[in-house]
Amino acid sequence: MPSSSFPQHIRHLLRDAASKFPTNGISYIQAAQQLSDPTFQSYADLHGRATSISSALKAAGLQKNQIVVLYFDNHRDNIEFFWGAVLAGLLPCVQGPINTRTSKKTLHPLAHLNTILQKPAILTSRDLTRADFSSFPNSCDLNVVIAEDLEPQTKLPTSAHPVRTTRPAENIALLLLTSGSTGNAKAVPLHHDTIIAAGNGKIDDYELESSDTIVNWVGFDHVACVVENHLTPMLAGANQVQVSANVVMTDPGAFLKILDRFRASLTLAPNFLLARLNDYLDQNPRPDIHDLSPLRRINSGGEALVVNTGRQLLEKLKALDIGFRAIIAPGFGMTETCAGFVYSKAFPHVDEGHEFACLGYAFPGAEMRIVDSQNRLLADGTCGHLQVRGPTVFSGYYNNDAATREAFAEGGWFKTGDRGVMRAGKLTLTGRAKDTFIINGVNFHCAELQAMIEDVPGVSPSFVAAIPTRRPNSQHEDIAILYLPTFRIPNEIEQLRETQARIRDKCVIYCAKAPCIVLPLPKEAMTKGSLGKLSTGKLRKLLESGELKERETLVDSICRKVVVSPATATESAILAGWSTVFGLPRSEISVEDNILHMGGSSLELMRFRSFLLRQFDLDDQWQVINIMRHPTIRSLAALLDGANHSPMGEINATYNPVIPLQTTGEGTPIFFVHPGVGEVLIFVNLAKHFAHERPFYALRARGFDPNETFFGSMDEMVEEYVAGIITTQPFGPYLLAGYSYGGVVAFEIAKRLEGDGRHVIFLGLVNIPPYIRSRMEEISWTEGLLNLSYFLDLTTKEEAERLAPPLKELSRRQQIRHVLQHAPPERVAELVLDATRLDHWVNIAWSLLQCGRNYEPSGAVHGCRLTCFYANPLKGTKTEWRDNHLSAWDQFAGAGVDFVAVAGHHYTLMNSTHARGFHAALKEQLRAAAVM
Structure with missing residues (x-):
């Protein structure tokens, strides 16, 4: 495309896509049961919907250049109202769901956003207003616009706040939010020309055409979605599939099925997802996947790609004989760089002998350099701080001059906060200088976790360090917790054990992962600088150099639980599965540990049950409730070894x-x-x-x-x-x-x-x-079946309402079969459902309903x-x-x-x-x- 024909404003992207590619568009998958029946919206339909929303926003009194924060929990609402705001001349800012994990000591996210954006309008749904805004401080009112109240060409009641006309947008297309180590969001302004330049660079590098399809599962508040996998395919006229992250996180197999079902050309998968796909294929060596030949490329960013992880997945997918020949392209990008702009297309051939993959070269026009702490250029092959500049790099944070000054070095070089090494123009990252860590592709803030841990009895306030670390040969980043105790070690053993356990629980609640190390240190090791801050850099060096190993051994010897080893082959087999599901070393698992205390979710219980079915050749009807009733390895082994069990439970057990x-x-x-x-x-x-x-x-x-x-x-x-x-x-x-x-x-x-x-x-x-009573009397057997199906995530609420009339004409057995045939197969497998069991479950629910009728x-x-x-x-x-x-x-x-x-x-x-x-x-x- 000649430069003269490039769009000058992102609103032209939707206009051009609607006129040039009217039948192409977006498929939305919000839940697993939509895999076979997604919602499709053509670019032409999206343009019409956005035009209607634009009129409604203007009628509501919002004025040109006014900032409007989009606060929705699904791709379709975000996309439709994003384009409505763009067409109305507003400046959209996308805010993801509020993080409720943080300590009460952390400033409420909306309070901070209200300040840096100078009381913007917040566009959201009525349900989300009640659910997520209830904890907002009363002292700072929000200027909320309810989406359901918008009516085209109808003037709404005047807002409690005066309409603010912001300072000129200066060619800003949208604002995306990023966070520093304190957890306070910074707004990144992305300009029209920057976005379009980034999009064209990606189209060239990805060889993207209108006949292609991109699959995305990242939330719309992330640059990898809004720029990389929404605006870029729209610029090319390509189709896109927007999938809820929950669908992919719950079942990696669903991700492969989506790539197959939509004949995807391009997608993205960070290291953690590649690792989970490896696990899925190990457990499902012949998955229900038919043809991945259209897939050309899997971009992998967000965290370092472990070479063995990526190589193993490539080998496993090729071995399926389904036409897979795509590359994995390790890359690097940030919100501040308009997403990915550095990629390697030579993985894994150039990475032999390395733990982490090389990220390759920058796009044409972009520059990278490695410098020391004084911004002095380092020699090739020397590790240092990564800085970048170029046409896709932003120019400064919105309404935050101090952060902008801190983020840039002389010459317009942006300090990424990452450490790396350059060899012949190719980048390899070695870690991060900033205080965040990544779990399952999600960035978490050390400061937030530290604030939560300070609330634990036995921990000295302000003397906590949460340190990201990666153990040798590990596929994942871990977090280590160092703290100053309020008690003496080893004198107060019970206090130490209790404090250690509670710190681990806080970590699991915050990021769904236990720390690899929890270590109390003496005060002389927890030194503070002149500003009263702990030197996490020095603590990290102590940890990774091995200087704390003796201390770690001492604490472990005090806190080490009594590990009771397996006494039977059954106990050994169960322990092996336990280790795999929860990612724990076998040496740390006792046969008397309780699985319900491991911090896992119902999903882990289902995975553990699946392991038991395979390992012990159990009937598919064997229930997860047996694990809950026998939650230790020893008690579960006794159940499996004894004659007193059946597929449905324990025959002679008294009901409790x-x-x-x-x-x-x-x-x-x-x-x-x-x-x-x-x-x-x-x-x-x-x-x-x-x-x-x-x-x-x-x-x-x-x-x-x-x-x-x-x-x-x-x-x-x-x-x-x-x-x-x-x-x-x-x-x-x-x-x-x-x-x-x-x-x-x-x-x-x-x-x-x-x-x-x-x-x-x-x-x-x-x-x-x-x-x-009246509601119980209204519900028929068919409605009871559909209510149960919706509750079990076998169908959506909308599908249940649509199915009700035709199902009533069928026999009960036919209704059961119909629901199972249209339910997601992986969900049916998780629940161990067949027609007999689902019918039995409906009858249980029906009996409870009968009790309620009187x-x-x-x-x-x-x-x-x-x-x-x-x-x-x-x-x-x-x-x-x-x-x-x-x-x-x-x-x-x-x-x-x-x-x-x-x-x-x-x-x-x-x-x-x-x-x-x-x-x-x-x-x-x-x-x-x-x-x-």
């Missing part, structure tokens, strides 16, 4: 509704009643957040195991559950909660306990009103205030749901009701995305109730 999901901590235990599907696996994600705080027990319905009858009434159910609770915890006080249907059951349990003279000090009701609430709970957690309802808005339905709990609360908004929808509020936030809300309510 109480399932212990987390048993550590000195606090009062909490009992959670199952939702209407009867199963308790949904609580695994939540339970792990209570580690070392309080035990977490779940109540599971009767009927899942062989020879168990279904409950015949609400009274029978409550009687069984009360007996199980008292057996587990003979004396009060009691903490109770129930999810959905389980909320009314928990209410009845609380009344029964109070009637017996027992003290209930907390009752949590999760997204359920007291009056359920239920009328009465009486009241007097010993505590009721706490009603509410999320986005199945129908209507959150406010309507609370005011018109949930508020009826007032009639049954002797001490009153507190209503607490939480993130997510009815079926997702405790999933892996929202469990952390729900735990925080629940913990706050327990604290308010003075619960110990």
Whole structure:
């Protein structure tokens, strides 16, 4: 394309794509069940939708050059409102979901954003406003525009804030956010000409054409999505597939299926995803993948590419004989460089004998250099600080002159914060100078983790160092924690063990990974500089040089648990699978360890079950609940070796509704009643957040195991559950909660306990009103099947609503088969579902529904205030749901009701995305109730 024909403004990208390639466009995959039926939007349709949104934004009073922050949780909303803002002449800034992991000491992300962008308009959905903005400081109001309230050509009520016309945009196309070591976001302005230059450079390097398809799973707030995998393919007129990250993170096999299904030409996969694909192919040597011949290139950036990891994946994919001949292209890029601009196309041939892959050459026009700490150029082959400049490099941070001055060296050289070495013009990274670390492709901030660890008893405030490190031959980056204890070592052994364990738990909660080292150091080793800061550089050198090894050995000898070795072949085999699933050395695993205390999610339990099925040739109907009932290697081995087990469970076992999901901590235990599907696996994600705080027990319905009858009434159910609770915890006080249907059951349990003279000090009701009878009477068997299917992620809510009328014309057996045939195969496999088991599960849910059809609430709970957690309802808005339905709990609360908004929808509020936030809300309510 001649330079004279290049677009001058990014709005021309959409206009040109819509006119020149009207049938090409974007496929959206938000959930796994959409793999076979994605939503498609042509560029022409997107242009029409964006034009409509543009009119609505203008009608709402937003003015040219005004900054508008886009705050959405899916690709389609982000893309449509991004283009609506661009066509309206606004300056869009994309903000990803708020990180709720950070310490209370960290400034709220929206408060900081409100300051640096000078009170921008924030465009979001009504649901996200309730879910994510509730913790915003009252002292700094947000200028929020609700997307659902926008109507084209209709003037909306005047905002509480005066409309701000920002300073001239100076050719700025959009703002993307990046973060420094403090966690405070910096806004990176990307100009129209910079984006278009970057896009053309990528098109040339990728040899991208309109007949190609790019697959992206990175969020829209990341430059790898918005520039690399959205604007660039649009500039080329190519198709794009925008996939929710959860789909790929949950099942790497789904990623391969998407590449196959859409005949993808190009995609991206950081080192961690390549490693997970290797694991997937090891476990699934003949995956359901048919043709990867269209795939030319897999870009790999975001973290160092381990040579062996990439080489192994190439070999495995080629061995499948499905036409795979793509290259893996290790690369480097940042938000400040308009994404990737350095790539190697010679991997792995030029990387023999090296641990990490060479990243290759920069795009034409871009420059790289390696300098020392004084910005002096270093000789070829010498390790130092990486600096870059060129037409795709930004010119400075928005409204942050201090950060801009710090980021640039004389001559316009941008300091990337990375360390590397240049050899004959080719770049290899060796680490980072900045205080961040990468887990599963996500950047985490050392300062945020340090602030969380400072709250741990036994840790001296301001004397914590979270240090990124990579052990030799490791495929992943690790994090080491060094701290100054408040107690003496080795005098206070129990305090040391408790502190070490709690620090590990904090790390798992923050980044879903335990640290490789947790080491208390004497004060003389934790020296501070003149500004009162720890020298993490010196501590890193001490750690990596081996000077702390003696100290590490001492602490390990004190804290080392008693590791009980396997005594049977079965125990040895289970231990090997445990090691693989949780990534732990076998030498550190005891056969008496509890799998539910490992910090894993329900997904890890499913993976562990899959291992057991293969290893012991178990029937596919063997349930994950067997692991939860026998959570140690020794007890599980006894189950598998004994004659007293079957595919569905233990034949002679007496029904016990109480399932212990987390048993550590000195606090009062909490009992959670199952939702209407009867199963308790949904609580695994939540339970792990209570580690070392309080035990977490779940109540599971009767009927899942062989020879168990279904409950015949609400009274029978409550009687069984009360007996199980008292057996587990003979004396009060009691903490109770129930999810959905389980909320009314928990209410009845609380009344029964109070009637017996027992003290209930907390009752949590999760997204359920007291009056359920009419709803229970409305639900047919078919609707019960579809509700269960949606709850189990076998179908989407929209698909369930669409399927209801035609399914009612079929027999029950035909309905079951239809749902399974259209469900994601990997999800069916995870849940070990077939027609018989799904039919049985529907019948359990149906029996619970029958119990609810005769239920009328009465009486009241007097010993505590009721706490009603509410999320986005199945129908209507959150406010309507609370005011018109949930508020009826007032009639049954002797001490009153507190209503607490939480993130997510009815079926997702405790999933892996929202469990952390729900735990925080629940913990706050327990604290308010003075619960110990």
